[in-house]
Amino acid sequence: DTPEVPKASKQRVTAKGKDVPAAVETFHELRDRYECPQLLLANLEKNGWKTPTGIQAYGVPILMEKRDVAAISPTGTGKTLAYLIPMISLLGTPISQSSSEDKGKGVRGLVLAPTRELAGQIYNECLKLCQGRKWRIVLYSKATAATLSNKEVRDKTDIIISTPMRLVASLKESKIELANVRHLILDEADRMLDAEFFPQIEEVVESCTHPSLQKAIFSATLPAGAEQVAMKMLKNPIRVVVGLKDT
Numbered sequence: 001d002t003p004e005v006p007k008a009s010k011q012r013v014t015a016k017g018k019d020v021p022a023a024v025e026t027f028h029e030l031r032d033r034y035e036c037p038q039l040l041l042a043n044l045e046k047n048g049w050k051t052p053t054g055i056q057a058y059g060v061p062i063l064m065e066k067r068d069v070a071a072i073s074p075t076g077t078g079k080t081l082a083y084l085i086p087m088i089s090l091l092g093t094p095i096s097q098s099s100s101e102d103k104g105k106g107v108r109g110l111v112l113a114p115t116r117e118l119a120g121q122i123y124n125e126c127l128k129l130c131q132g133r134k135w136r137i138v139l140y141s142k143a144t145a146a147t148l149s150n151k152e153v154r155d156k157t158d159i160i161i162s163t164p165m166r167l168v169a170s171l172k173e174s175k176i177e178l179a180n181v182r183h184l185i186l187d188e189a190d191r192m193l194d195a196e197f198f199p200q201i202e203e204v205v206e207s208c209t210h211p212s213l214q215k216a217i218f219s220a221t222l223p224a225g226a227e228q229v230a231m232k233m234l235k236n237p238i239r240v241v242v243g244l245k246d247t
C-alpha cells in the first residue's frame with residue numbers, strides 16, 4: 001500500500017465545462033448530497049481511504065451528476081476510486097437482488113484498461129469497495145468470457161473489467177452484449193485512444209447503445225491527439241486536470 005497519496009488540499013485542480021458541480025471535502029458529504037450508500041462509505045473507511053484526493057473530490061460529484069468527464073491526474077492519485085465510487089453508487093442495487101425490471105438485462109458497468117494486469121488491479125479495488133453486497137463483478141479473461149457466453153450468467157452480472165482486445169473478441173463472436181451498459185470508463189486513456197487501441201475502443205463504444213450511457217476517461221496524461229479524440233467521444237464533458245501544488 002502507498003501511504004503517500006496526496007490529499008486534495010495539496011493539489012491544484014481545475015475543472016472546466018458547463019455547470020461544474022462543487023467538489024466535496026469529505027466522503028461523507030457524498031451521502032448527504034447524493035445518497036451514496038452507507039456500505040460504500042464504510043468500506044472506504046475500512047480500507048483506509050479516509051480523505052478524498054483531488055481527482056476524487058472533483059471527479060466523484062461530476063460522475064454522480066451523470067456527466068461525462070475527461071480526468072487527468074498523475075499516477076498514484078486515486079483515479080480508480082474516483083470512477084468506481086460513483087459507478088457503484090449509481091448502479092444502486094446488484095442486479096441479482098433487484099426486484100424491478102427497469103434496470104434491464106445484462107452488464108451495466110464496464111471498465112476498460114490497456115493491460116490484463118491493470119484490469120486485475122482495478123478488479124481488486126472494486127472488490128474491496130463492494131464488500132458486503134452481492135455485486136457480480138467479473139475480471140474478463142478467456143475463462144470468464146466463456147462463462148459469460150451463457151446469457152443467464154451474463155444477465156446476472158453487474159460489472160465487467162476488461163482489456164479492449166478481450167472484449168472485442170467476444171463482441172465479434174456475439175458472446176457479450178453491451179446494450180445495457182450505463183457507465184463506460186476508459187482508464188489509462190492516453191493508451192486507449194492511441195492508434196493501437198482506438199479501433200477496438202470505437203467498436204466497444206458503438207456497442208454501448210443505451211440512451212443514458214455515461215462515458216468517462218481517466219489518464220495521467222492526455223496528449224493533444226488523444227484529447228481531441230476523447231472530446232469528440234464525450235457528451236457535454238467536464239475536463240478536470242490535477243497537478244501538485246508548487247510544481
Ligand code: ADP
Binds near residue numbers: 048
Ligand atoms: P492512479 O490510478 O491515479 O494511479 P490508484 O487508483 O491506483 O491511482 O491509487 C493509488 C493508491 O492510492 C492505491 O493503493 C489506492 O488504494 C490508494 N488510494 C486511493 N484513494 C485513496 C484515498 N482517498 N486515501 C488513501 N489512499 C487512497
Ligand code: MG
Binds near residue numbers: 079187
Ligand atoms: Mg490507475
